Amino acid sequence: MLKILKDNLNREITYLRISVTPDCNLQCFYCAAGGKPVNSLLSFDEITKIVSAGAKIGISKIRITGGEPLLRENLPELVKQISQIHEINDISITTNGHLLPQLAHELKSAGLNRLNISLDSLDPKIYKKINGGSLENVLKGIRIAKKYFDNIRINMVVIKDINDNEAENFIEFAKENDLTVRFLELMPNKGQSTNPPFLKGDRGILYYCNPQFLSNETLISNLQEKYILTRLSDNEKNGSAEWFLVDNFSQKIGFISPVSKPFCADCNRMRLTAFGELIPCLHGEERISLREVLHADNYEAEIIKKLHFAASQKITNHQLDKGKTSCEMKIIGG
DSSP, X not given: OOOOOBOTTOOBOOEEEEEXXXXXXXXXXXXXXXXXXXXXXXXXXXXHHHHHHHHTTTOOEEEEESSOGGGSTTHHHHHHHHHTSTTOOEEEEEEOSTTHHHHHHHHHHHTOOEEEEEOOOSSHXXXXXXXXXXXXXXXXXXXXXXXXXXXXXXEEEEOTTTTGGGHHHHHHHHHHTTOEEEEEEXXXXXXXXXXXXXXXXXXXXXXXXXXXXXXXXXXXXXXXXTSOEEEOTTOOTTOSEEEEEETTSSOEEEEEOTTTSOXXXXXXXXXXXXTSEEESSTTSOOOEEOXXXXXXXXXXXXXXXXXHHHHHTOXXXXXXXXXXXXXXXXXXXX
């Protein structure tokens, strides 16, 4: 019997995030920094080999990311291949939504379970300021996707003095359109200039931030001036979000706080880049290449060895409190 994938802290690794391209049709300023590797992309067959091997040692959840993953040609075929691995019980995609009108139905038919859609402003001018794109395009993508997916989450990166005054609008937008919104803290990205003041976090911990950072602790406090927010006791196991009920109704909102309230202790994930590198921790330096074993005669056993080694390299917690990160978001994937 194969050994279940665990790290040195006995955290069981069940979740693999897979970037399929570093390319994007937007230029969000908070993740645009970073170079572009010259290696060729992994093929769908190579990705499926990795997922299939991982599934034999406990991987059950897959998220497809980028860049913008929907730019990868014939992406529904990859979803279909992964969905045929019976140990995989959850496949999701994080997308900016612009290409959903063309692909939502095909992705659902291929076996996609869930969608996460990045949307940082409901104001067309602010949206364009953040990423250079068209708000109407993503709103159209959401409308089309709702025809095929029941579980759509909107991810909003909160940026001080740019979109932080829109949080209430997002709650109302989510309520009106039967969506779930999650508020994400702005994270440092390798290659971006930073000027790190240190602020006091919710547990008396000093944490790194840049001038555009707003902690979710502050955001929650601001929202409580209008809403009754009740923390849910059944928060997702090993999930990154803290969930709250709004005004004691059925609407849930989530807060992902990697800077001010790290969730490393419950981390159950690793990442695979579009170029075949395993990344144990989003903000860590370790990179483990799978390319040299993908076409070996005993490739499955070799992939499993690499996965176990990568898990052994997971660190106890990130160094964001010191302003340290090796994260290149467009290369690694969200």
